[in-house]
Amino acid sequence: MWERIRATCLWLVLLLTFPGHAAPWSDIAEKAKGQTVHFYLWSGSPDALNYLHWAATTLQTRYQVELQVHPVNDLDQVIKQLTPKPGEAPHPTEIDLLWLNGLSFAHLRNHALLYGPLVEQLPNWSYVNQTLPVDKDASFPTLGLEAPWGMGQLVFIHDAKLLYNPPQNFSELLSYARAFPGRITYPRPxxxxxxxxLQALLIELTGNDPALQRPVDKANFADITAPLWRYLDDLHPYLWHQGMSFPPSGNAMIEMLAKKEIDLVPTFNPNMLYAAQSQGRLPLSTKVYAMDSGALTNIHYLAIPAQATAKEGALMTINFLLSPEAQSRKGMINIWGDLSVLRSESLSGALKHVPTYQAIESPAPSWANALNQAWLKRYGNRR
Incomplete structure (x- = not known):
C-alpha cells in the first residue's frame, strides 16, 4: 500500500514539474543534431556492446547524433556520480543515458534524478507491447521515467521426440521427476x-503472494517460503544425481539435454534454443514452451538523468532503439538474441516468430538474494 501511495505522490510531483506540452518531435530531432550522447551500461554483455556499435553508426549517419558507449563493471559507481551529496544541488552531467536495473532505478526515481515522464514523447512508443508489464521495473512503478528496451522470460526447452507432453506446472514437474528419477534438474543458485x-516456483506455490512484490520482511519470510522448501525437499531426491549436485549454468544443461542425460532445460531466453539449433548443439525436434500460468518476465530499461546535457540526443537514441528495425536486429541470434518489447506484427525476420508468453511479474529485487542465501543454508553443502 505504501509503495502505491509513494508512487502516486511521485507521479503528482512529475505532473506539476514537467512541461505541460512536450516539445514537438521535429524540434527534439533538430536540437539533437550534433549532440554527443554518453551511454553508460554494464560491461558484461559483449553481444550488447557489438550491437550498440551498429546503433552508433546508424544514429550518426541518419540523425547526426554521436553515441559514445561507456561499459562499466560497477554501475553503482555511476549512480553515485548522479547523486548529490547532502546539502548539494544536482549538477549537470555528461551521463546522458543509462541501462538500469530495478534498485538503481528506484534510487534515482525516489530522489527525482531522472528526466521525464518521457515514454509518451517517443514516436516508437506506439509499437511497444502494452500487455507486457512495461510500467514496472522489478516491482517499482516506472511512472514513464524509463523506456523498456528488451526482456527475458523463463521458459523450458525439451526434445519433443522424447518428451512430447512436458510438465505444464510445477506440481506436474514434481510428478514427472518422481516417475522418471534423474531426468530433471536446475542450475545451482x-x-x-x-x-x-526458485522465484517462479515460489510464485506458483504461494499463489503469487502480494508480499512478493514488496521488499523481503524477515518477520514473515520463513512462513511465506515454507512451501518452497517443502517442495524442494520432496523434489531433490528425484533429481539428476539425487539432488546432491547441480549444473553450473543453462549452457551446461543444453549439453546435458543434447546427450539425453536430462529431459528439461530452463532458459530465460527462447532464442537460446534457436541459437543452439543453428550451431548444431540441439536437434530440430527440440521445442520451447512456458508453464500454463505464464513466464516469469524481467524487462530491462533505458533512462535519462534529469541533469543530462544531451537530453534531445538521448531521446533520439531511445526512440531509435525502440524502432522495429533496431528491435528486429537486436533479436537476431547472430547479433544479440535479446527479446523484443514490441508487438510481433511490427517486427521482421526470425524474431517475428519467437513467441511472447503471458508475463508473470518478477518479485521485488530483495527476494533474489534472500532466496539464494536461504537455499545455500539448506542445500549449500551440495556441489
Missing amino acids: PQFLGTQF
Whole structure:
C-alpha cells in the first residue's frame, strides 16, 4: 500500500514539474543534431556492446547524433556520480543515458534524478507491447521515467521426440521427476537461472503472494517460503544425481539435454534454443514452451538523468532503439538474441516468430538474494 501511495505522490510531483506540452518531435530531432550522447551500461554483455556499435553508426549517419558507449563493471559507481551529496544541488552531467536495473532505478526515481515522464514523447512508443508489464521495473512503478528496451522470460526447452507432453506446472514437474528419477534438474543458485527457477516456483506455490512484490520482511519470510522448501525437499531426491549436485549454468544443461542425460532445460531466453539449433548443439525436434500460468518476465530499461546535457540526443537514441528495425536486429541470434518489447506484427525476420508468453511479474529485487542465501543454508553443502 505504501509503495502505491509513494508512487502516486511521485507521479503528482512529475505532473506539476514537467512541461505541460512536450516539445514537438521535429524540434527534439533538430536540437539533437550534433549532440554527443554518453551511454553508460554494464560491461558484461559483449553481444550488447557489438550491437550498440551498429546503433552508433546508424544514429550518426541518419540523425547526426554521436553515441559514445561507456561499459562499466560497477554501475553503482555511476549512480553515485548522479547523486548529490547532502546539502548539494544536482549538477549537470555528461551521463546522458543509462541501462538500469530495478534498485538503481528506484534510487534515482525516489530522489527525482531522472528526466521525464518521457515514454509518451517517443514516436516508437506506439509499437511497444502494452500487455507486457512495461510500467514496472522489478516491482517499482516506472511512472514513464524509463523506456523498456528488451526482456527475458523463463521458459523450458525439451526434445519433443522424447518428451512430447512436458510438465505444464510445477506440481506436474514434481510428478514427472518422481516417475522418471534423474531426468530433471536446475542450475545451482545463486546462478541467475537457478534464482529465477526458485522465484517462479515460489510464485506458483504461494499463489503469487502480494508480499512478493514488496521488499523481503524477515518477520514473515520463513512462513511465506515454507512451501518452497517443502517442495524442494520432496523434489531433490528425484533429481539428476539425487539432488546432491547441480549444473553450473543453462549452457551446461543444453549439453546435458543434447546427450539425453536430462529431459528439461530452463532458459530465460527462447532464442537460446534457436541459437543452439543453428550451431548444431540441439536437434530440430527440440521445442520451447512456458508453464500454463505464464513466464516469469524481467524487462530491462533505458533512462535519462534529469541533469543530462544531451537530453534531445538521448531521446533520439531511445526512440531509435525502440524502432522495429533496431528491435528486429537486436533479436537476431547472430547479433544479440535479446527479446523484443514490441508487438510481433511490427517486427521482421526470425524474431517475428519467437513467441511472447503471458508475463508473470518478477518479485521485488530483495527476494533474489534472500532466496539464494536461504537455499545455500539448506542445500549449500551440495556441489
